[in-house]
Amino acid sequence: MxxxxxxxxxxxxxxxxxxxxxxxxxxxxxxxxxxxxxxxxxxxxxxxxxxxxxxxxxxxxxxxxxxxxxxxxxxxxxxxxxxxxxxxxxxxxxxxxxxxxxxxxxxxxxxxxxxxxxxxxxxxxxxxxxxxxxxxxxxxxxxxxxxxxxxxxxxxxxxxxxxxxxxxxxxxxxxxxxxxxxxxxxxAEKRGGWLRATLRGAGGHGSRRRTDTAMTKLAALLSALQSHRLPTHVTPAADRMLQALAKVLPAPLAATMEQLRDERADPGALLAALPDPDAAVYLDSVTRNTANPTIVRTSEKINMIPSEVTVDIDGRILPGGHTLDAFVAEVRALIGDDAEIEVLLEGEPxxxxxxxxxxxxxxxxxxxxxxxxxxxxxxxxxxxxxxxxxxxxxxxxxxxxxxxxxxxxxxxxxxxxxxxxxxxxxxxxxxxxxxxxxxxx
Ligand SMILES: [Zn+2]
The missing domain is CATH 3.40.630.10 (Zn peptidases)
Known part of the structure; x- marks a missing residue:
């Protein structure tokens, strides 16, 4: 026609x-x-x-x-x-x-x-x-x-x-x-849970060697956030998606999808086995809350050890019953008690x-x-x-x-x-x- x-x-x-x-x-x-x-x-x-x-x-x-x-x-x-x-x-x-x-x-x-x-x-x-x-x-x-x-x-x-x-x-x-x-x-969509972590430590003249500074804590915080995942949560929507994928994908991939449905499985190993890195990033991101450090702020003087550093964290919270408080607790568990955490934005549930x-x-x-x-x-x-x-x-x-x-x-x-x-x-x-x-x- x-x-x-x-x-x-x-x-x-x-x-x-x-x-x-x-x-x-x-x-x-x-x-x-x-x-x-x-x-x-x-x-x-x-x-x-x-x-x-x-x-x-x-x-x-x-x-x-x-x-x-x-x-x-x-x-x-x-x-x-x-x-x-x-x-x-x-x-x-x-x-x-x-x-x-x-x-x-x-x-x-x-x-x-x-x-x-x-x-x-x-x-x-x-x-x-x-x-x-x-x-x-x-x-x-x-x-x-x-x-x-x-x-x-x-x-x-x-x-x-x-x-x-x-x-x-x-x-x-x-x-x-x-x-x-x-x-x-x-x-379903994830929602924002934007955080600011403030780290404090000994400040002073840049000529003096110190390791008890906010910068030391910054290194630990970034390392914790970048090298560890927050806990796996397979929401009902993600579970349904993984099941649907398991039905249509060839056997080895189908098995991976089935395993990803199990919150106790090691996501790192499973995701690393996927042929497409983007698909791995996607599946990683929708089976947990995420916390990406995106902005670091500190003093502007090169000869001064800053006594305070802030890190803004682009957090994303899973849909359904996942709360901001639970998300903050997950981040806290990863970065320790030292940082002060402030909520900058909470997306609509x-x-x-x-x-x-x-x-x-x-x-x-x-x-x-x-x-x-x-x-x-x-x-x-x-x-x-x-x-x-x-x-x-x-x-x-x-x-x-x-x-x-x-x-x-x-x-x-x-x-x-x-x-x-x-x-x-x-x-x-x-x-x-x-x-x-x-x-x-
Ligand atoms: Zn658009």
């Missing part, structure tokens, strides 16, 4: 709208989307906390047979400064069957898929079972203060009744077998993922559209706007199906130079989103 709605052309146009954050200027993108939706008779509410930082919420009336479904996309993209691109990052050009540009994957590609899905529904005169609420938000890439956070705190009523929410991320980030077409369904009929539908749809697909429940170690929408009681999923060619290093393109997405993947995603709108109950 000929298709007059082209998500690829839509994506090209979205990439050309500069929404680099900072400063964002998402209003330009929101206006483009509002005009496009007005063209198919959909009214939008546009709200913003600051000039240029508009957010859009559009409610497409459904038949009242199902609760509202939210599709959430962010309009902003990360900067390209200092990156060397083979094609202009805001050009939206097509080369070698791929759309190139900032946001091609993260996540103007996803927005194009959602918009094309809605356009097709309208073209066919179909009414979804429940209201479809499309929201295009600002500021996801810089903390969501002007975007999702603002929407759910100041305009929560726009999402009344919504039970499910679909947003980024979608491409397979696991290269565990070249023939395997893994379609992630992100069911994420509920345990829901594996009900809606989740099943997401898997069924990709299997129907791609007979080789292996739907895979996944946890993302990073966080997206889902953490905000979850606060309104919706079950949130990251589901932007892409059918990427085998061996695609999708995650390496995120926020990097030469971000691009195969034309076919954009079409596949648009088809998936369209089917979701038609089929969800």
């Amino acid at each position: 000929a298709d007059d709605i082209d998500p690829v052309a839509l994506l090209q146009r979205l990439i050309r709208i500069d929404t680099t954050n900072p400063p964002g200027n998402e209003t330009a993108c929101v206006t483009f989307v509002a005009d496009l939706l007005a063209g198919i008779g959909i009214d939008c509410t546009v709200v913003g906390l600051a000039p240029g930082r508009a957010n859009l919420v559009a409610r497409v009336p459904g038949a009242g047979l199902a609760p509202p479904l939210v599709l959430q996309a962010h309009a902003d993209v990360v900067p390209t400064t200092g990156q060397r691109w083979a094609h202009p990052p805001l050009g939206g050009e097509i080369h070698d069957g791929q759309v190139w540009g900032r946001g091609a994957i993260d996540m103007k590609g996803g927005l194009a898929m959602m918009l094309a899905g809605l356009q097709r529904l309208h073209r066919d005169g179909e009414r979804p079972a429940g209201d479809v609420i499309l929201t295009v938000v600002a500021d996801e890439e810089a903390g969501s203060h002007y975007g999702a956070h603002y929407l759910v705190t100041e305009h929560a009523h726009l999402f009344d009744g919504a039970r499910y929410c679909v947003g980024e991320d979608g491409g397979a980030g696991l290269n565990l077998g070249d023939d395997l077409r893994l379609h992630p369904i992100v069911v 994420m509920p345990d993922p829901a594996f009900g009929p809606f989740y099943d539908l997401l898997g069924t749809l990709v299997e129907e559209l791609d007979p080789d697909a292996v739907p895979l429940p996944m946890i993302t170690p990073a966080s997206t706007d889902a953490r905000h929408f979850a606060q309104l009681g919706m079950a949130c999923y990251g589901w932007l199906p892409m059918r990427l060619p085998p061996g695609s290093r999708y995650h390496e393109l995120l926020h990097a130079a030469d971000e691009r997405i195969p034309v076919e993947s954009v079409r596949f995603g648009a088809q998936s989103l369209h089917q979701l709108l038609r089929r969800y109950r």
Whole structure:
């Protein structure tokens, strides 16, 4: 069947709208989307906390047979400064069957898929079972203060009744077998638990040799954090993912997945045996809380032994019932009692993922559209706007199906130079989103 709605052309146009954050200027993108939706008779509410930082919420009336479904996309993209691109990052050009540009994957590609899905529904005169609420938000890439956070705190009523929410991320980030077409369904996210450790010791003149200093303690702290893991916790979502992987992977890898389900197993040895280092890093990160030291601050004088050193730690806490206190206790057990620990930020708690009929539908749809697909429940170690929408009681999923060619290093393109997405993947995603709108109950 000929298709007059082209998500690829839509994506090209979205990439050309500069929404680099900072400063964002998402209003330009929101206006483009509002005009496009007005063209198919959909009214939008546009709200913003600051000039240029508009957010859009559009409610497409459904038949009242199902609760509202939210599709959430962010309009902003990360900067390209200092990156060397083979094609202009805001050009939206097509080369070698791929759309190139900032946001091609993260996540103007996803927005194009959602918009094309809605356009097709309208073209066919179909009414979804429940209201479809499309929201295009600002500021996801810089903390969501002007975007999702603002929407759910100041305009929560726009999402009344919504039970499910679909947003980024979608491409397979696991290269565990070249023939395997893994379609992630992100069911849970880790949340931030940012800490600051302060170390104190004898200070003084830099000419005097001392070993009882804050620097000595710093060396021990960094070494403890870098060379030891926090305890393994296999959450129900991770367990389900490992089981699913064990079913489809060849025997030796399948056995490794089964062993990783056991919290008493030695993760170091198991992960080292994986063929793909990125997959090992991923599995390592979603089966425990993590604490990465990222910023060290001390005096600025070379001839002075500092009496105080602080280390900022990017901590990430598992979803479900894992608490900040328990995480801090784990870090404490690793670094000892000497450091003073301060909490800089605690991310919104994420509920345990829901594996009900809606989740099943997401898997069924990709299997129907791609007979080789292996739907895979996944946890993302990073966080997206889902953490905000979850606060309104919706079950949130990251589901932007892409059918990427085998061996695609999708995650390496995120926020990097030469971000691009195969034309076919954009079409596949648009088809998936369209089917979701038609089929969800
Ligand atoms: Zn994103």
